[in-house]
Amino acid sequence: MKFAFFDAKPYDIPSFEEYGSTAGVKFKFLETKLTEDTADLAKGCDGVCVFVNDTVNAEVIDKLQSLGVRLIALRCAGYNNVDMKHAEGKITIVRVPAYSPYAVAEHAMAMLLTSVRRIHKAYIRTKDFNFSLNGLTGFDLHGKTVGIVGTGKIGRVFADICKGFGMKILAYDKFPSEIEGVSYVTLDELFEQSDIISLHCPLTKETDRMINKKTIRKMKKGVILINTSRGALIDAEALVEGIKERQIGGACLDVYEEESDFFFNDFSNHIVHDDILARLISMPNVIVTSHQAFLTEEALRNIAETTVGNIVSFFETGECENKVK
């Protein structure tokens, strides 16, 4: 079996080569993202392997189908970049539902601690032998209220971590369950009562820009927002305004609405034309990482193992337990 592997990065290749070679799956690693213009590169392949910022719209699906591609193997959990309706009956989509909820939840906490203890500022200062503490006053997480939106695999791990810090945990989920030490509330109550809000729900029509001008106004003044889920959960323009008005005290963003134009690539010698992203990055109380939360050794191995397993299962049995329905 041959698979075109789009948006390949050096850190992806070793584990995919290892698991692929034992299972008889050959990957053609391509640096480019999958788009309408690059879909033809899958010619001669049985399937394509794609990530969060590849485009899998109707045009791409039709092109891939015409090339004889039968399977799109997402090497991620979210599938908001796939036109599922259009794919139905044409191409099968499989994904990696969980590879390490710990990787993402721990990154969310790393960002939160960095933000509230001003580690990003302190690191730069001491590198320059500036040992002044002025402006570095933080606050204790102990006793603070964290609001978790989406208590699935990642949200639950994040709740466990927050418990260890002695935080009060509120949660909102469309499908709430029983979690010890977690109180489910309405979304409005969560916005009103939380000192810190962390987003762990998928991007859907319902959750698209759930953080907007109106909902930001409902939040506690000085709230810290964490988004390790999908960029479009937050209206980035409203976020900038909220920070300028001091309604939002800090933002920890591993994802950004328009990230596919930038993330995973080096723009250090370019003028970035996205003024909202540039403004956010310029703010002292905003921390941006480049969709990095998943990136641990454990997660990379799990992603490769599950993806290769999905491919083998589909081509051997016609079925796959990780098929996106």
Ligand code: NAI
């Ligand atoms: P999951 O499917 O286990 O949990 C999602 C939770 O959100 C579920 O409990 C579900 O009931 C809830 N939910 C669904 N619709 C909702 C709504 N309208 N309002 C509130 N809650 C809602 O997913 P998991 O594995 O915890 O991942 C969460 C998200 O994290 C993914 O959708 C993905 O976008 C993102 N992610 C980000 C990564 C990164 O590297 N930054 C890596 C992996 C996932």
